[in-house]
Amino acid sequence: MPIIWSPTAGLFTDAAATIPYTGGGAFTVYANPAATTDYIATATGLNGCAKKDTSTITLRPVLSGTLNGSTAVCPFGAATLSINLTGVAPWSFTYTDGTTPVTVTGVNSSPYTFVVNPAVTTTYSITALSDAFCTAIPANYSTTATVTVNPTAFSTWL
Numbered sequence: 001m002p003i004i005w006s007p008t009a010g011l012f013t014d015a016a017a018t019i020p021y022t023g024g025g026a027f028t029v030y031a032n033p034a035a036t037t038d039y040i041a042t043a044t045g046l047n048g049c050a051k052k053d054t055s056t057i058t059l060r061p062v063l064s065g066t067l068n069g070s071t072a073v074c075p076f077g078a079a080t081l082s083i084n085l086t087g088v089a090p091w092s093f094t095y096t097d098g099t100t101p102v103t104v105t106g107v108n109s110s111p112y113t114f115v116v117n118p119a120v121t122t123t124y125s126i127t128a129l130s131d132a133f134c135t136a137i138p139a140n141y142s143t144t145a146t147v148t149v150n151p152t153a154f155s156t157w158l
Helices: none
Strands: 004-005 037-044 050-056 064-068 071-073 079-088 093-096 101-107 113-114 122-130 146-150
Touching: 064 093, 064 122, 071 079, 079 093, 079 122, 079 146, 101 113
Parallel strands: 064 146, 071 146
Antiparallel strands: 004 037, 037 050, 064 079, 079 113, 093 101, 093 122, 122 146
16 A cells, blocks of 8 residues: 655655655655655555554754864963854864864853963864764864964073
8 A cells, every 4th residue: 555645845756865756655755855844654545544654854953063263372372262063962072283182072052162272383173073963074074273373582681
């Protein structure tokens, strides 16, 4: 007995989502809705009795992280960096100065700020990012922030 799906918007008969489902009987459909949608599957038996079931496809915000705060400081000076996060809290991420990874978990608000005190010019980057539901792909957290350390002038004649 074929299954009728409704609504038809956002449903496809192929996994690549290139052939729209048009409302005929189909045992399998693939959902790619533009917004969170409740889909109803209705199967009608030969005796005319129908059975319905609902499946909710929930869309969540895209998970991403953008590192900001490129600045200049004196050696060991404090520089405040921030990571703007999208997705669903809580977030966890790892950032690095190219040598030492730092993992932060349980972040519940965005942006997340932190202070670094580099001795030399250092570029910081995010190396991993996840939220309450998924793990981000590297393209969604590929930004960097550079803290330039200005040389200090020391006098030897004091």
